[in-house]
Amino acid sequence: MTRGSDGRRPFAQRPGGRERAPEGATAVVVGGGLAGIAAACVLAERGVGVTVVEREASLGGRLRTWTERLPDGTELRMERGFHAFFRQYYNLRELLRRVDPDLGRLTRLRDYPVLAPGGAVQSFEALPSRPPWNIISLVRRADTFRYRDLLRVNGLAALEMLKFDPEGTYLRHDGTTAREYLDSLRFPPAARRMMFDVFSHSFFNPEEEMSAADLLMMFHFYFMANPEGLVFDVLDDEFETSLWTPFRAYLEGLGVRFRLGTQITAIEAGSARRDTGAEPAGWRVRCADAAEVDGADLVVLAANVPGLQRIVASSPDLGDPAWRRDVAGLELTLPFAVWRLWLDRPVRPDRPPFAGTAGYPFLDNISVYETFEDESRRWADSAGGSVVELHAYAVPEEVGEAELRASMLEGLHDLYPETRDARVVHETFRLDRDCPAFPPGGDAHRPGIGTPAEGVALAGDFVRLPFPTALMERAAASGFLAANHLLGRWDVRPEPIWSVPRLGPLARRR
Numbered sequence: 001m002t003r004g005s006d007g008r009r010p011f012a013q014r015p016g017g018r019e020r021a022p023e024g025a026t027a028v029v030v031g032g033g034l035a036g037i038a039a040a041c042v043l044a045e046r047g048v049g050v051t052v053v054e055r056e057a058s059l060g061g062r063l064r065t066w067t068e069r070l071p072d073g074t075e076l077r078m079e080r081g082f083h084a085f086f087r088q089y090y091n092l093r094e095l096l097r098r099v100d101p102d103l104g105r106l107t108r109l110r111d112y113p114v115l116a117p118g119g120a121v122q123s124f125e126a127l128p129s130r131p132p133w134n135i136i137s138l139v140r141r142a143d144t145f146r147y148r149d150l151l152r153v154n155g156l157a158a159l160e161m162l163k164f165d166p167e168g169t170y171l172r173h174d175g176t177t178a179r180e181y182l183d184s185l186r187f188p189p190a191a192r193r194m195m196f197d198v199f200s201h202s203f204f205n206p207e208e209e210m211s212a213a214d215l216l217m218m219f220h221f222y223f224m225a226n227p228e229g230l231v232f233d234v235l236d237d238e239f240e241t242s243l244w245t246p247f248r249a250y251l252e253g254l255g256v257r258f259r260l261g262t263q264i265t266a267i268e269a270g271s272a273r274r275d276t277g278a279e280p281a282g283w284r285v286r287c288a289d290a291a292e293v294d295g296a297d298l299v300v301l302a303a304n305v306p307g308l309q310r311i312v313a314s315s316p317d318l319g320d321p322a323w324r325r326d327v328a329g330l331e332l333t334l335p336f337a338v339w340r341l342w343l344d345r346p347v348r349p350d351r352p353p354f355a356g357t358a359g360y361p362f363l364d365n366i367s368v369y370e371t372f373e374d375e376s377r378r379w380a381d382s383a384g385g386s387v388v389e390l391h392a393y394a395v396p397e398e399v400g401e402a403e404l405r406a407s408m409l410e411g412l413h414d415l416y417p418e419t420r421d422a423r424v425v426h427e428t429f430r431l432d433r434d435c436p437a438f439p440p441g442g443d444a445h446r447p448g449i450g451t452p453a454e455g456v457a458l459a460g461d462f463v464r465l466p467f468p469t470a471l472m473e474r475a476a477a478s479g480f481l482a483a484n485h486l487l488g489r490w491d492v493r494p495e496p497i498w499s500v501p502r503l504g505p506l507a508r509r510r
């Protein structure tokens, strides 16, 4: 398979005899992030009357945007942070095709360098697509790794990266931490920092609190089984313009209703039985503003972890005790910081649009927005400035904002010295905590798409899925799967689901 090819595999599902749900079928989708929007698309396209309820005043969840006003009066959209759209995000790409059929809004970046103190750079450009050639090539080009280091590396542990299988890997490794696994590889510290630490941090979880099995799954999904290469796409404009306004228009065209700025507080059995052939009475979905939707046949809970936990806690009849315990046991990982700076002068013209960083205590990546985003480019051109964004993941709770900012800025100045004297024209800094944790031992209790409550399904980037996936792709795939699961009640044709190969090249076939 050549680089940049479409290496997706169909994920086997139930067949579906009918094109559309019965007349009058209704659904409530709780949460207007990627997972909720994916579910709403599949349901509405098959004739279900959908209401999307979102707590915030705008759609998007962790890709939500808002308006920032700069001192010169310019109004710009700010979002929850830079997002990389990897090419093996097959389900997400199918979702995006609803509003951008030829994916013309996605621009491919040339490289995804990792920068470290002293000028060290690790590039992911033009790697072979197939394992093990991709990893061999990466190791060969790494200045931080010499052939004699191979003698020290624990080959058996390293082979686990080529042996991923969705059951065996979790049985063998879910009890250990990602840090223990990475320690066991015995890579030289500098090589480990450049190749593995950056990668594991990208999932927001600190290595010492993340399951080794989840880390191995991520290696498999992003590297070993990814024929599209590690270099990714970005959207060419801010997310309101490129995603949320088009999705809202598309869904409203299918009759979807939106209730924004109100949250779902509880779900209980509905008061009437609907005439859709459905066995159970529908669901009554209560909103914080005292409104309610009564008699919904289907409910997709696509809220984030705290939102889901609050709903389940105040809906005593939803699910069974074991499922309710599993939901209550979900955790969030440590906070992350996103800091966007509008600078009064440009960064050096050869700075990459996005660079991972290694060896800085609280800096994980730097993006230069005017190199890929239209709105930032317009501002940078007119102001002669630059729009730079810094991220820090898995920030320990004891680290204060002042220390965090000073450390992030020091990293920027060290790597891009031309920013030292730049004046900050405007800035926005957020320290948020709403990304899911993947702790050791968590897999056995991670809730899946189906729930014990008939007609209710879960979606979101924390839900257990039957194939390797992560982050935005997991959110989109889970939304599709939740809708497919619920439409099974009426034998309605499921949305096709795609996956990278489920097994590593050395996994034992069962």
Ligand SMILES: Cc1cc2nc3c(=O)[nH]c(=O)nc-3n(C[C@H](O)[C@H](O)[C@H](O)COP(=O)(O)OP(=O)(O)OC[C@H]3O[C@@H](n4cnc5c(N)ncnc54)[C@H](O)[C@@H]3O)c2cc1C
Pocket (backbone or CB within 6 Å): 030, 031, 032, 033, 034, 035, 036, 053, 054, 055, 056, 060, 061, 062, 063, 080, 081, 082, 083, 084, 085, 262, 263, 264, 265, 302, 303, 304, 306, 307, 308, 311, 336, 338, 391, 434, 435, 459, 460, 461, 462, 470, 471, 472, 473, 475
């Ligand atoms: C800084 C940052 C950078 C990231 N970078 C990347 C990246 O480069 N690549 C990548 O693939 N992923 C990235 N991610 C992860 C990605 O954003 C998420 O995986 C994805 O957006 C999750 O979508 P979701 O629909 O599952 O959840 P969310 O987007 O969290 O949506 C859940 C929604 O439910 C709503 N809600 C909660 N409770 C209620 C309620 N009671 N009633 C109604 N609504 C409710 C919330 O307001 C929210 O809008 C990044 C995330 C962050 C924060």
